Amino acid sequence: MSIGHIRILSCGGTIAGRAASLSGKAYTAGEMGIAPLLNEIAKAGLSWSVETRDISSVGSQDIGWEQWQALHKAVLEAMNDDTVSGIIITHGTDTAEETALLLDRTLTTPKPIVLVGAMRTSDTLGSDALRNLANALRVVADTNSAQRGVMVVMGDEVHTARDIRKTATQGVSAFGSFPRGPLGTVTPSSLDWFMPPHRMETTARNSFPQSLPRVDILYLHAGMDRQPVDAILSTRPEGVVIAGLGQGNAPTAIIAALAEAVEAGIPVVRASRVDDGLVDRNVEVNDDAFGFVAARAYNPQKARILLQLLIAEGHRDMTSLQTAFDQHD
Template sequence: MSEQTPTLLVLGTGGTIAGSTASATGGSYCAGELSLESMLGDVAMLGLEAELVAKPIAQIGSQDMGWEVWDALHKEISAAQNDPEIDGILVTHGTDTAEETAYLLDLTLAARKPVVLVGAMRPAGAVGADGMRNFANAVRVASDPEASGRGPLLVMGDMVFAAKDVRKSATSNIDAFKGYPRGPIARVTPSSLDWFGGATRTGEPARFDWPGELPRVAILHAGAGMDESCVNALLGIGCKGIVLAGMGQGNAPRCVLDALSRAVKDGVPVVRSSRVDEGLVDRNVEVDDEAYGFIAARALGPAKARILLMVLIANGVSDAGDIQAAFDRG
């Protein structure tokens, strides 16, 4: 990091932080409607101690996030990591899939310069809009030398979360994010930043190569009374892997588990995660993973389990033991 005013690359993808609303008290708004240049024009009035270099990537709600934007983000961040003129990278992002983007980047980037994702729960113009405060907080984090060596981070609600831990846990609350199994790793305001521990990944290389594409992996949400037809449907559309968002400790009706086991025998890896918000999914507790051939997701929820399984398959990892070891690491 430079000793002078830091230079931060700002990659814009849209989301609520770039959203607009016709009514300050209304509930509806359009995500990703404001351009990155317009948003940074408002940011300029905050007097932040950083030089911001804007690079628009997309103007979408993050429900539409996918391969093309991910690929562009990865290329831009990788180039910035190697650019001596750039001290850190900010990514403005919608909150619905921020945890997935953060974790995908975490798996495929070296832990070097700060990479900070930031969003908002309320659009610009709404009463109590949080976007500018979150952005100011993100600038403070990305400008701090101690943010290096931690992998991608997400800043929301005056808290800093590691990509591996963060998840969205509420639909519309300002404090919609939390970390599991760890909580936040720092507290931040526009004028202060307090880390709860030191960086543990300094100099760590990327765990996996960035793939040329990502395979189709589906999340199957378990529910009472379901049958094996949904498993057959997913296999019928060419899924290369399946993540079960199971009941409790990753459970499902016996007929569904049997159908998933047949998929494993046909070369389709199956990961058991939980539809419950917190808790580990351990091996061989209620479900005999050894007999069925399943992988236990451990601390990863369904969304992140899908990301990891896609990256593993894309990198040619097919052995069940190796896949389980990757999930054990998280």
């Protein structure tokens, strides 16, 4: 292991939050910062050369385009700084998977980039904040961490941005990976990789756009008529993702309304409200006939990010969009 200079970009979240009481559930995100955590890590004898820079101090439910622009710029600056060997992003957990995917698609990773959060603030009983940050430092400092894409460290596991998803509302074991599982396991004193580095490209998979096109997610349910589709289309989105039933299925009335959207030039991606499982083409819905795109392993929120990036690059036809969603690396 080679320990270099690590830059931490702080975006708020629970990991930097302050609890209302030692044992309660209520807290305010982004209020304490991460300096106390770094002090505790140093006291424990875990020594890394670290500097911190504040990007935002919000709960990740309020992360959006403004914060993403600032974060992307800050990561690029760190990547281009020869004194920086690795980058950590502290972030809330609610939208961590979306931020991670956006960065993963629009950055190359010659240096390790790790996003980390916490489910409990550092000043509450049973906090995971200190351990998660120490684990992230352990990962970024490892010589085998580069060329793995943007990673997320939570609950003693290292996940890819492509596969990570939040799976629980409470508790410290709140994240999993689909379909491939975690890249490795980590503790403050150890790190075990399950596979070699796999991201050797020298250019980003997507360009970072000047703005993100509007793409809405429609959550489907039993007994649904086309009114919600019409309501979404009235806002003039540039794309629509459905959180569909089962394998991205939808009531007949919804299929008809979405087919009209495709005819009007609005790409439609079928994802699923089910947590795990692939959404394949032409199973219960005839994608070829209606012009829909199957999300494959992307859940609705990640499918939205990918569709936004693809539309921003000018991709709107079913074939080119499906090719991007079919990629598994």
